Amino acid sequence: MENLMAALKAQIVEQLNLQEVKPEEIGDDQPLFKDGLGLDSIDALEIIVLLQQQYGIRIANPEQGPEIFYSVRTIAEFITAHQTSK
Numbered sequence: 001m002e003n004l005m006a007a008l009k010a011q012i013v014e015q016l017n018l019q020e021v022k023p024e025e026i027g028d029d030q031p032l033f034k035d036g037l038g039l040d041s042i043d044a045l046e047i048i049v050l051l052q053q054q055y056g057i058r059i060a061n062p063e064q065g066p067e068i069f070y071s072v073r074t075i076a077e078f079i080t081a082h083q084t085s086k
Helices: 002-015 041-055 062-068 072-082
Strands: none
Touching (some): 002 072, 041 072
C-alpha cells in the first residue's frame, strides 16, 4: 500500500502538472480538494483518466467520487479493492 500511495502521489503531480508541489509533500491522509491540496473538479476528471489508464479502474457510481478522491490513501484503497489484474 505504501508503494502504491507513493506512486499515486507522483502520478497526480505529473498528471495535474503541479509544478509547485513535490510528491513527498502530499500527506497520505491529506484532503486533495478544497482546504487540502486545493484540487478542483477539472483535476478530479484528470485523476479519473489516470485511474483508467494506469490501473484499469472505472468508477461506476459518480456519487462515490468525494469518498474515493478524499485523499491519496482512499484512492489507493479503492484501487486495491477494485483493480483487475493486467
